[in-house]
Amino acid sequence: MTKNSFNHQKHLSYKKTINLGSYYTNSDHISNVFDFIAPYIDKSFTILDSSCGYGNFLQNISNKKIGNDIDKIAIDIASENINDVSFFNFNALENVNRSQYEIEKNEKLCIVGNPPYNDKTSIIRNKVKEVDFNIDDDIKTRDLGISFLKSYAKLNADIICVLHPLSYLIKKANFSLLKKFSQNYKLIKAKIISSESFIGSSKGMPFPIIIGLYTKNNDGMSFDYIKNFNFEIKDNLFFKINLFDYMPNYIKKYPSKYDKIKDDSVLFWTLRDINALKRNKTFIHKENQNAILIELDKLDYYIYVDVFKRYTSCIPYYLGNCDIIIDNNLFLEYKKYFILDGLFHNPHLRKHYANFDFTKSQYKPIAKKKILSYFHKLLGEHICKLKQ
Numbered sequence: 001m002t003k004n005s006f007n008h009q010k011h012l013s014y015k016k017t018i019n020l021g022s023y024y025t026n027s028d029h030i031s032n033v034f035d036f037i038a039p040y041i042d043k044s045f046t047i048l049d050s051s052c053g054y055g056n057f058l059q060n061i062s063n064k065k066i067g068n069d070i071d072k073i074a075i076d077i078a079s080e081n082i083n084d085v086s087f088f089n090f091n092a093l094e095n096v097n098r099s100q101y102e103i104e105k106n107e108k109l110c111i112v113g114n115p116p117y118n119d120k121t122s123i124i125r126n127k128v129k130e131v132d133f134n135i136d137d138d139i140k141t142r143d144l145g146i147s148f149l150k151s152y153a154k155l156n157a158d159i160i161c162v163l164h165p166l167s168y169l170i171k172k173a174n175f176s177l178l179k180k181f182s183q184n185y186k187l188i189k190a191k192i193i194s195s196e197s198f199i200g201s202s203k204g205m206p207f208p209i210i211i212g213l214y215t216k217n218n219d220g221m222s223f224d225y226i227k228n229f230n231f232e233i234k235d236n237l238f239f240k241i242n243l244f245d246y247m248p249n250y251i252k253k254y255p256s257k258y259d260k261i262k263d264d265s266v267l268f269w270t271l272r273d274i275n276a277l278k279r280n281k282t283f284i285h286k287e288n289q290n291a292i293l294i295e296l297d298k299l300d301y302y303i304y305v306d307v308f309k310r311y312t313s314c315i316p317y318y319l320g321n322c323d324i325i326i327d328n329n330l331f332l333e334y335k336k337y338f339i340l341d342g343l344f345h346n347p348h349l350r351k352h353y354a355n356f357d358f359t360k361s362q363y364k365p366i367a368k369k370k371i372l373s374y375f376h377k378l379l380g381e382h383i384c385k386l387k388q
């Protein structure tokens with residue numbers, strides 16, 4: 001293996017690759033990790049990658065280094081190519097303990113790497129997903145990557161710098177699963193990268209991943225801390241959750257068991273994040289378990305979501321796991337153009353806007369221009385070019 005070489009995984013089948021999350025990390029991202037940790041570690045730190053694949057993270061640093069992977073072939077290849085690393089071959093999520101890695105209790109430990117992410121409840125590729133190893137009860141969750149973060153806390157690492165989906169931090173339900181980790185570690189620096197930068201993963205619908213640097217901290221971090229955290233996108237471009245306002249502040253996201261759906265009810269598909277909106281329907285005509293019964297006084301806002309779906313190519317990939325964003329005052333200003341576009345695409349709604357003149361044909365190009373101008377103002381420097 002030459003210096004700074006990046007070896008991408010080539011010994012596993014498609015199914016095994018998905019189940020082990022074996023999408024190896026390129027050298028740019030690895031350099032980024034080492035730039036992040038440089039101010040926080042010295043020669044006395046031991047560097048561990050507990051899911052190291054071919055050991056891409058364990059080159060070009062002279063500290064004591066330890067690599068482990070559940071994948072025997074990966075570890076065989078790693079040990080053939082790198083000789084100053086102690087390699088192990090076990091399941092990093094079972095009997096999590098420093099002694100497994102022969103690390104002393106008082107040794108200063110820095111964990112690096114890119115653990116597998118594999119949400120067992122996600123519908124994407126779920127036909128091939130299976131996890132056939134044990135996970136300690138105290139770190140067991142529905143997502144392997146979240147379990148890995150908890151395993152780092154169990155190993156009592158001093159510094160952690162790993163890649164993981166942004167959704168672990170920004171989705172409240174995920175953040176709550178992280179408890180033992182979030183109570184003891186604090187995010188110091190984070191850069192957002194696209195899942196598209198991994199060979200073979202999620203083509204078509206990229207999702208945001210972060211390179212996150214965490215240090216041990218008795219106060220940990222709260223969800224409010226994350227909401228105000230500046231995630232770096234590129235030089236001089238940052239994103240924080242509190243930069244935007246979100247649709248759940250205006251309409252409900254999920255069906256309610258109290259909904260009494262009738263023949264003439266207006267129905268909408270369950271609202272999840274922006275990436276889900278890209279895949280899913282908006283207004284629907286038949287009742288099903290994903291059908292939300294719309295309160296008619298909120299119809300304008302559901303139309304907003306329907307229009308939003310047609311403009312999602314303006315939205316950068318790193319907002320893909322956020323709720324649908326809105327600037328309510330601006331929306332009120334531009335509302336008639338949204339309604340126009342919504343009624344044009346959903347004729348069944350026209351009866352709810354009896355006094356609204358949507359027939360004037362010159363409105364169509366104007367509406368598009370105005371809606372684009374709304375998105376420019378909403379997103380500012382985050383706007384992407386609309387794909388026609």
Ligand SMILES: C[S@@+](CC[C@H](N)C(=O)[O-])C[C@H]1O[C@@H](n2cnc3c(N)ncnc32)[C@H](O)[C@@H]1O
Binds near residue numbers: 025056
């Ligand atoms: C995203 S790859 C990262 C590999 C390497 N760190 C890199 O970035 O080039 C995830 C790795 O986690 C390993 N893995 C998955 N489940 C594991 C487990 N329970 N214990 C240890 N390793 C595991 C996979 O075999 C795979 O090599």
